[in-house]
Amino acid sequence: MPRRSSKTTRDTYHHGDLRNALVKAAVELVEGSSPEELTLREVSRRVGVNHRAAYRHFADKTALLAAVAEDGYRDLLAAMEGALTTLPSRAKPAERLTALAVAYVTFAVDQPARYRIMFGRRLNEDGRFNTLEDLVARAYGLLAGELRAGQVSGHFTEHPVRELVFGFWSLTHGFASLAIVRRLKVKRALLESWSREVFGPFISGLSR
Numbered sequence: 001m002p003r004r005s006s007k008t009t010r011d012t013y014h015h016g017d018l019r020n021a022l023v024k025a026a027v028e029l030v031e032g033s034s035p036e037e038l039t040l041r042e043v044s045r046r047v048g049v050n051h052r053a054a055y056r057h058f059a060d061k062t063a064l065l066a067a068v069a070e071d072g073y074r075d076l077l078a079a080m081e082g083a084l085t086t087l088p089s090r091a092k093p094a095e096r097l098t099a100l101a102v103a104y105v106t107f108a109v110d111q112p113a114r115y116r117i118m119f120g121r122r123l124n125e126d127g128r129f130n131t132l133e134d135l136v137a138r139a140y141g142l143l144a145g146e147l148r149a150g151q152v153s154g155h156f157t158e159h160p161v162r163e164l165v166f167g168f169w170s171l172t173h174g175f176a177s178l179a180i181v182r183r184l185k186v187k188r189a190l191l192e193s194w195s196r197e198v199f200g201p202f203i204s205g206l207s208r
Contacts, residue, residue, distance in 0.1 A: 030113040066129040072114040073135035093150030108176035
């Protein structure tokens with residue numbers, strides 16, 4: 001069988017396909033290792049192109065990881081916003097907050113590699129990735145908005161919203177991280193019900 005030439009492989013990724021292929025390959029490789037161990041050369045090899053081709057799309061490994069994180073935050077936001085839309089219009093603030101928690105943990109468990117990249121070492125230390133920063137701010141704003149609305153309606157305690165956000169995030173992030181590494185051995189089919197049990201006391205504690 002004739003060997004496929006490198007030129008043919010490169011031609012497969014015309015019209016922007018290479019960028020998406022590199023992002024997908026990065027996620028696949030992180031599934032079996034860690035973001036710190038990832039290299040552009042290794043990602044390029046997995047896609048089947050010379051590593052120099054990767055630099056046409058990403059200045060360095062951090063830029064590639066930032067692209068993965070951007071996609072991840074878009075999907076996380078969609079999952080959290082979607083969870084709210086499935087609730088009745090008169091759902092109580094505690095129910096809405098629980099829905100966000102469940103959506104967050106479910107995303108993390110279903111997308112562990114992307115989750116580790118999103119919430120690993122901060123990628124925008126030098127301020128290069130404005131889109132990523134905007135998406136992070138949107139995720140924060142979604143949660144903060146729900147907590148603030150609960151305060152305005154008289155359901156949640158009058159505590160600084162920023163501290164409530166960090167408390168909620170610490171709980172959901174810790175639960176998700178332990179579930180991913182199987183320190184918490186929870187079956188996928190039971191993930192939602194167990195999440196509700198774990199987050200229930202915290203959310204109840206917000207009541208005014």
